[in-house]
Amino acid sequence: MKSFTLFNPKSLGDAVGALAAPTSSVKVLAGGQDLLTEMKEHLVEPDKLVNLKGVPGLDRIEFTAAGACTIGALVTVGALEEHAGVRERLRVLAEAAGSVGSPQIRSVGTVGGNLCQRPRCWYYRSEHAKCLKKGGDECFSFSGQNKYNAILGGGPSYIVHPSDLAPALVALGATVTLKCSTGERQVALERFFTLPGEGDIRRETVLRDDEVLTHVHVPAPAAGMQSTYVKFRERGSYDFALASVALALWRDGARVKEARVVLGGVAPIPWRAKAAEAALAGAAFEAATFARAADGAVQGAEGFGQNDYKIPLTKGLVQRALQSCG
Amino acid sequence: MRQDPNHDEENAERADLSRRLFLRNAGTVAAGSVLAQGLLGACASERASAAAAPAAPAKPDGAPEELAGEFEIVLDVNGEARKVKVEPRTTLLAALRERMEPAMTGTKHVCDRGNCGACTVHVDGKPAYACLLLAADLRGRKIKTIEGLGAPESLSPLQENFCAHDASMCGFCTPGFVMSITACLEKQPNADLATIQKACSGNVCRCGTYPHVFAAALATAKQAKKG
Numbered sequence: 001m002k003s004f005t006l007f008n009p010k011s012l013g014d015a016v017g018a019l020a021a022p023t024s025s026v027k028v029l030a031g032g033q034d035l036l037t038e039m040k041e042h043l044v045e046p047d048k049l050v051n052l053k054g055v056p057g058l059d060r061i062e063f064t065a066a067g068a069c070t071i072g073a074l075v076t077v078g079a080l081e082e083h084a085g086v087r088e089r090l091r092v093l094a095e096a097a098g099s100v101g102s103p104q105i106r107s108v109g110t111v112g113g114n115l116c117q118r119p120r121c122w123y124y125r126s127e128h129a130k131c132l133k134k135g136g137d138e139c140f141s142f143s144g145q146n147k148y149n150a151i152l153g154g155g156p157s158y159i160v161h162p163s164d165l166a167p168a169l170v171a172l173g174a175t176v177t178l179k180c181s182t183g184e185r186q187v188a189l190e191r192f193f194t195l196p197g198e199g200d201i202r203r204e205t206v207l208r209d210d211e212v213l214t215h216v217h218v219p220a221p222a223a224g225m226q227s228t229y230v231k232f233r234e235r236g237s238y239d240f241a242l243a244s245v246a247l248a249l250w251r252d253g254a255r256v257k258e259a260r261v262v263l264g265g266v267a268p269i270p271w272r273a274k275a276a277e278a279a280l281a282g283a284a285f286e287a288a289t290f291a292r293a294a295d296g297a298v299q300g301a302e303g304f305g306q307n308d309y310k311i312p313l314t315k316g317l318v319q320r321a322l323q324s325c326g
Numbered sequence: 327m328r329q330d331p332n333h334d335e336e337n338a339e340r341a342d343l344s345r346r347l348f349l350r351n352a353g354t355v356a357a358g359s360v361l362a363q364g365l366l367g368a369c370a371s372e373r374a375s376a377a378a379a380p381a382a383p384a385k386p387d388g389a390p391e392e393l394a395g396e397f398e399i400v401l402d403v404n405g406e407a408r409k410v411k412v413e414p415r416t417t418l419l420a421a422l423r424e425r426m427e428p429a430m431t432g433t434k435h436v437c438d439r440g441n442c443g444a445c446t447v448h449v450d451g452k453p454a455y456a457c458l459l460l461a462a463d464l465r466g467r468k469i470k471t472i473e474g475l476g477a478p479e480s481l482s483p484l485q486e487n488f489c490a491h492d493a494s495m496c497g498f499c500t501p502g503f504v505m506s507i508t509a510c511l512e513k514q515p516n517a518d519l520a521t522i523q524k525a526c527s528g529n530v531c532r533c534g535t536y537p538h539v540f541a542a543a544l545a546t547a548k549q550a551k552k553g
Binding site: 001002003004005006007008009010011014018029032033036037039040049051053078101102103104105107108237238 | 387388389390391392393394413414415417438439440443446449452453454455458459460462463506509510524525526527528529
């Protein structure tokens, strides 16, 4: 790891102040479970880390009386998984948190860091491959080893977004607070993530270098929500998703009133499967509907060889998620 | 060499360290040395106070702190205040194994990327990968390593069961497994197999001793149940 300066602010103001006019390359450090691996591989080599851990007030989970939830960026994934209120009221989020990494990663890794983590594509992670994400000319996955790459929303880069929390939080309609030295903005999490074709190819989010993600806000779910997170991974012990489904569902007797279906592990962003949601809205809660929703979820999906399996896999996971709400 | 900003200190010191590890294994540990080394780590009697060096100056509350170069910190390791000179980039793993005097080599350096679990320690009672923690960020936290669990003459119940159930082959992953299961059993003393397996999911054993590891953990949980 290259040498760097460790800046330990004790207030959010000092933290964003240190990002305001960077005279050298600066990165924000929270749990470090992704950033330090990137630094060890020389993928990023900041001169300075702004360490958020001494900043008060970012490590709390708070519910309002009405059921809205605010999660500080420094809340660990493990604390989220174990929080009684989250388990009871936001099941999809608790399940997603429990599926992240290993116990060691969950006890240190943070919610903010999980949302801001970089891609796991092995070309990106190899310090020897100068891929599109690192200023090169080519996404090597297209003609190379693409078993783990995107079937939806790809091009010109075919990374998949690795976060488990992101699909769950998008399904819950979450927003995030992004703070800089001159103010703050609220961004719907669904718009926080950017497709490779939409913005800076080197980034996955709209977060600027002078901003810190400080909080995640989950609105109070409408009454009667059922939700679940179904994840399929290659290795049973712990792994990133080959494909995953975050489902939030509201039923009216035997019919579906409304559903939100968000896919993980298959697209460069948490992928809102709107055709699946449309197939579910107002339809009977039964196997034939689940099959139509599954078809809708992979509408437009395209494999390019080794990742073709993700299409039937995703369809199966959508049906499994719906069945589990029966 | 440590002054060179581009120098990867952990990698460069590995060759030196493996010689030290080999000599210690050969010289101080009897039959079953690798297992014993894994289970016990360094002996308490080997410890001495670190050489004095100027500590990072204390800052008034609320003032930011900027750490650069090499500086001395104090870490709470197994209930002892251990002085150690680190840089901002020094991981807890490097601080324990390469910078403390005497070195604490019970925590193993394997992947150095948070994949294998060999460097598992407890921070404030929770399992964490020492290779993915900055030492300077752990001031004021309670760190427990394999050396803090038992002594050669008084193994922890789990360590006893690792011996009884032959739960080590090469032994390099053993300290990490012991730390992960210890954290699990501290939280849930009568944990069942599924809970134990989940607690070990961040630890890899390339020899494949998993069934024996689980048997040792379950035996410890059953003993806790009996009281």
